[in-house]
Amino acid sequence: MDDDPDLDLVDALEANAAVTCVVGAGGKKSTLYELAGRLERAVVTATVRIPIFDRQVAAVRVTQDPVDLLERADGGEVDGAADGLEWPLGLVPAQEREDRYLGYEPDIVDRIAAASSVDHVLVKADGARTRLLKAPNEREPQLPAAAETVLAIASVDAVGRPLDDEAVHRPERVAAVTGRDLGDPIRPDDVAAVLTSPDGGLKDVPPDATYVPVLNMVDDADDRAVAREVATRILERSADVEAAAHGRIPRVVLTSMIADEPLVDVLE
Numbered sequence: 001m002d003d004d005p006d007l008d009l010v011d012a013l014e015a016n017a018a019v020t021c022v023v024g025a026g027g028k029k030s031t032l033y034e035l036a037g038r039l040e041r042a043v044v045t046a047t048v049r050i051p052i053f054d055r056q057v058a059a060v061r062v063t064q065d066p067v068d069l070l071e072r073a074d075g076g077e078v079d080g081a082a083d084g085l086e087w088p089l090g091l092v093p094a095q096e097r098e099d100r101y102l103g104y105e106p107d108i109v110d111r112i113a114a115a116s117s118v119d120h121v122l123v124k125a126d127g128a129r130t131r132l133l134k135a136p137n138e139r140e141p142q143l144p145a146a147a148e149t150v151l152a153i154a155s156v157d158a159v160g161r162p163l164d165d166e167a168v169h170r171p172e173r174v175a176a177v178t179g180r181d182l183g184d185p186i187r188p189d190d191v192a193a194v195l196t197s198p199d200g201g202l203k204d205v206p207p208d209a210t211y212v213p214v215l216n217m218v219d220d221a222d223d224r225a226v227a228r229e230v231a232t233r234i235l236e237r238s239a240d241v242e243a244a245a246h247g248r249i250p251r252v253v254l255t256s257m258i259a260d261e262p263l264v265d266v267l268e
Helices: 028-038 066-074 108-115 171-178 189-193 222-237
Strands: 019-024 043-048 057-061 091-092 096-098 120-124 151-154 210-216 251-256 263-267
Touching: 019 028, 019 043, 019 108, 028 043, 028 120, 028 151, 028 210, 091 171, 108 151, 108 251, 151 189, 171 189, 189 222, 210 222, 222 263
Parallel strands: 019 120, 019 151, 043 091, 043 120, 057 091, 151 210, 210 251
Antiparallel strands: 251 263
16 A cells, blocks of 8 residues: 555554554654544543653643543533633643653543543553563553554564663563564564564453554665565464464554654555
């Protein structure tokens, strides 16, 4: 589907859902903010810590009771725009430090999604400490029950780097998923293994949710060649009837979130 003028980022990511969660590493936050600007009445929130993002949305409200805030806005009791809220809206329970907010419990996100004033909820559902690739620990991801789409992100810049904690969050877990040793160079197949593993990107994804692997930082022709190789390996695993990912992956999306138009390619 190269250079298709009809391609749209929201459609490609199947993010026109009530609740879209992002997991992985190498572009979660930038993906959330890009989608927020393209969706009507979208809330950006998290079930884990999230860096301050006031400049990426119209407003951030810090509240322990976001459902009450949304309900009062419906009744015109909240100062702000005509409907009492500014969109896209950030909702968080507290500011933990100068540089980051805390996230809500997943059941609170479910309640936010059920509010009549909200059309879309975009959720950061795990952390990666700015690394390029990750596998979750036993407490991750923190997915709300209402998750309809889960985007698992990895950066193509991970390929060729050593499997260590400079490029990888929890490298020992990535090593366990891929069967590689710490310090080994990361291969395209290793990224594909992480994004198709029930101990990687697929961990705890609801069986009825749409799951889309996203390869980010595809910023030039060389990146695109690497990303297409990773995507091909992902789709091969999804086609394998004996693989855990069999039938779970409708497409792989390539993005460059630093570009004016972030959607680079879609492979199916």
